[in-house]
Amino acid sequence: MDKSKKSILSFIVISLLLAIMFVIAVNTGSLSVSIGKLFKGLFVSYDADVATIYDLRFSRIFISILAGAAIAVSGVLFQAVLKNPLADPGIIGISSGAAFVAVLITAAAPNLFFLTPIFAFFGGVIAFFMVYLLSWKGGLSPLRIILTGVAVNSLFTGISSAFNSMSGGDRTGVASIVEANITQKTWDDVHTLLPYVIAGLILAILFAGECNLLSLEDKTARGLGVNVNRTRIVISLIAVLLASIATAIAGAISFLGLIVPHIGRIFVGSDHKKLIPFSAIAGAFTFLTADTIGRTIAAPNEVSAAVIMSVIGGPFFILLLRRSKKYGN
Template sequence: MDNPKISSLNADERDRKIKKITALLSFLICIFFNIILILFAVNTGSLKVSLMELYDGLFIAYNPNVATIYDLRFPRIIISLLAGAGIATSGCLFQAVLKNPLADPGIIGISSGAGFVSVIITAFFPMLFFLTPIFAFIGGILAFFLVYTLSWKDGLSPLRIILVGVAVNAMFAGLSSALNSMAGGNMQGVASIVNGNITMKTWSDVSILFPYIIIGIILSLFMAVNCNLLSLEDTTAKALGVNVNRTRIVISSIAVLLASISTAVVGIIGFLGLIVPHIGRLLVGADYRKLIPFSVILGSFTFLLADTLGRTIASPYEVPAAIIMSIIGGPFFIALLRGSRNYGK
């Protein structure tokens, strides 16, 4: 007769192997589709070139079509990849800190707070344009402080955080829209932040976004183990030598940085930080050492896909990526809310 304990161990070992293979395949497939999507996005529009022409124009001889693509499409694609990675990673970190799978920098007001301050700088202090990410970070911190403070009542309730976050988000979004209206709606920088439109982004926008996102993602990867510890009960984490409050503050600051910097460049994008980590948990598991890097890759793909769809579905007109994400993310959020057993506690 088979020993039940041995059979159980074999089954557990088999399950672990299946999970590892699933996670590895998920990473490889996501990277592959990212590459395919980048190549498709480069060649989507009125100008089309072959891969050989693109290579020759970039590295060998000048080609006016390739030069146009390089100046107009490449910055937009890179910004989509960076912002998608930043927002998705931010959502992943917020979910770890708040122990709430419904947390998202757009839903809980972080993006709107950062966007509001960015609008003020863009509209009234354009000479400080290159410092916009710093001010956006301050706006994100302010929004997070408001949500955290107003949600506190004998502890933090996941539902209360969401409800207060929705209110704070609406407040800052309304203020941003009011400033946009006061400006006549004709200031490109202000309108792009309010509407989440990344049309006409340039290499200067890439240079603003790139260092902050890369630094934020690297810091996030270093904090992955601490994110795992925060998923434990606070008393258990403290028994393991973790300074829970300090760890929450550090991780929250990284999350606010990523969301705020992304918002300052691409505008307010909702639901991306909610959808990507949730899909990541289904594919690679809840271990943040895997979930964070997977969120980086899948977040890049998701935002670039939304932007590419926006450029193609109503061509020659464009639908902002923020609208595409809202159409997709709204039903997803409702389904996740209804399926969560603990959201009302």
């Protein structure tokens, strides 16, 4: 099978998997309906069961889809900018920086709820530049980026946990961000997240060509007329935006932005014009799957999707690290 047909088939398969997981997520719980009844209840006539599912589950499902897409694409962009296949907004501290500011706003100024993604974005920018500057030593070493990111991540995670303790563990506020728990998320959260994610994904797709050029040596890219430093900064800000807005609503999720891009490269290759949209769909599917597993694995109790991703992503990260000889320097 040639690459073009493989890419088309991969897009079809991942889209079908997302649709199937959507139906499974809708019917996961004490109340379930058929596809026909769901469609009729949503678009034709009122149905009490469908209305209940719509109010309780749909907002959570859409948050999982939007946040998963945003985090996965953010991982693609960071890996392109840093030329580091191990880069992930959760691992290198971007998500924890955004989460810290989101926690701060939630605890100190809850009336600014709808502006939380904007404040979280500034927190993500601060974390990114901390990692970038602290790991710079005559150039950027992939290993130094990871180690510095882990330290920055620990710093912001610790401070956020302290705020969580001082807030009394309010699950609908600070704790939901710290623990990446989306149990009580509502349609207000969806409406807050939606425009930022759409804007970020559109910008990411528009800069897909520049991401391809950044994969070349800097001298080669400059020879093609690319302002490498400016392009790197712009794409970094898009990546921070996507990671931060997802974190502001869904909490800090690690490894999603690491796993999905690698899977994407297997199926559609390294061309970012294909990799970015594929990663968006695959990220939505992966996060929705993790959240659905978390809802069922210990029912009636729940396990956060962040925990599910850590259990899966930790070994995946170790495997990548062991297989990448150049990171041993």
